[in-house]
Amino acid sequence: MTSADPRTNPDNFCYRHPDRQSFVLCQRCLRTICPECQTPLPVGVICPECLAEQQKGARSAEVRRMPGRFARKLRSDRPVVTYAIMIVTLAIYLVQLIPVVGGAVTGALAFAPPYVVPGSGAPFEPWRMLTVALVHSTPLPFHVALNMLALWALGRSLEPLLGKARFLALYALSAIGGSVLVALIAPGSAVVGASGAVWGLLTAMLIIGRHVGANILPIAILLGINLVFSFVGAGVSWQSHIGGGLVGLLAGFVFARTRAQNRQGLQALLLVAVGIGLIAIAVTVPGLLYL
Template sequence: MEQTLCCYRHPDRETGIRCTRCERPICPSCMVSASVGFQCPSCVSESNSSHHASQPRTVAGGRVGHGDPFLVTKILIGLNVAVWLLELAVGNKLLTDLGLYAYCDSPPYNNVCGGVANGEWYRVITSAFLHDRTNPAHIGFNMLSLWWIGAPLEQRIGRWHYSALYLVAALGGSAAVLLLAPDSLTIGASGAIFGLFGATAVYMRRLRYDMRPIMILLVLNIIFSFTWANVSWQAHLGGLVAGTLVAIGMLYAPQRRRVLVQWGTTAAVLVVSLALTAVAVAQVTS
């Protein structure tokens, strides 16, 4: 059973929220809104009174970036839209040249291989920036999801953590596709976006927020993945697992050796994703 928390300044008031700096439980009366969650009056006072206060940090321990807090998300959306517009101009060439698949013809066809099985490993990441040029809803829905889920998450965990999370989730999605459906041409940012869904759930759990909204949204998207035609549930599943694991390492890392644990976890998930991709290719080529 989960332990009931009481505000450290008002012991008679139960709460589920912690200060993002000192992690002490605080009630609504003590919650001071900050750029990354809520802080307690003591931490706010300490920050304001010190002329040499350290630079503000996110809940993941990263420095709060100057300027636009949603910069990486905007760049990712811009890249996806630019590639889609290029697809409109050149036709299906980008899909065949950069989309994700792996196959080998069996004898007597001389084992001719294509895609990742032909050494074109760049497809595991380039495919995450491609969308169906004949279906504007494909890129439209993905980019709206990226903005609604990604932008707040970028602000709360920081640019570098967010960028690494997105990349590894995309590669996790690609690994799952190659393991489970290697001969199907797969494109789209949804694998990485599902990783952001998982990371958001971890973030909300970490700060003891009400998780029902994000869990309902996640369940609906999972149902959508398995019931709609031409949707790669393999990419969604792989991205969700990879993004969730990376987020757990980032948000639950202990204060001591936090950086080592965070980036060690990220590197481990990355290595596993690439290793699974290698196993998938070996199966196709054997």
């Protein structure tokens, strides 16, 4: 039987502050709460624990209702694709440093225009337009270091904004774009490196930042510095840089113009068209040089 003296009845004291007497109950759990622990609601008051549980449920429901990239951004903004590309690229670079084996790996993944021209005398291996981004010049360790540093800096912002699949598509298309321009302008050269892919990320960031109202001045300055380095640096394939940058501009424009949820199908179609177009150009146009 309940005591008539409220000081001996624990139900008349705040469950979070046992020394504070109260006769107010939480609307959800019906536990006694003192004025400090009360949060007023339209239908009564609620205790801190029930309030936290209610807010957590509201956030989960909001994430489920939000479309596309915004929901993905709330669920996870870790740039896992960026980290994965960095890990694979650095692992392959370490393999490249191994005598004999490293040379074989470089030779299997590097790009040269004859590999995409049927009948040129070289094996037809168009995938090299993409795998070129995984290998780097071993005598120049700063080559892979600068590319991975730029990938890390850009990927942390761009991947959560675009989503993992779009970011990976942008990186791949930019790498292919760099190889295509090498095939068109420098048919006698052989190239390695992720510079074309990184430049694509940089120029896409420039376009997307412009459309969302971000401050693009730092990106423009970085782009200008890289542009100068591309033309004056010894052994640097400026064709790869420019080719990847042009594709990044195009892809960034596609992303910016098809942000609405009802245009996601069109966005995917346009990106596929860009990829098919790049491969078609690389396979057909340089072939005229070998006739």
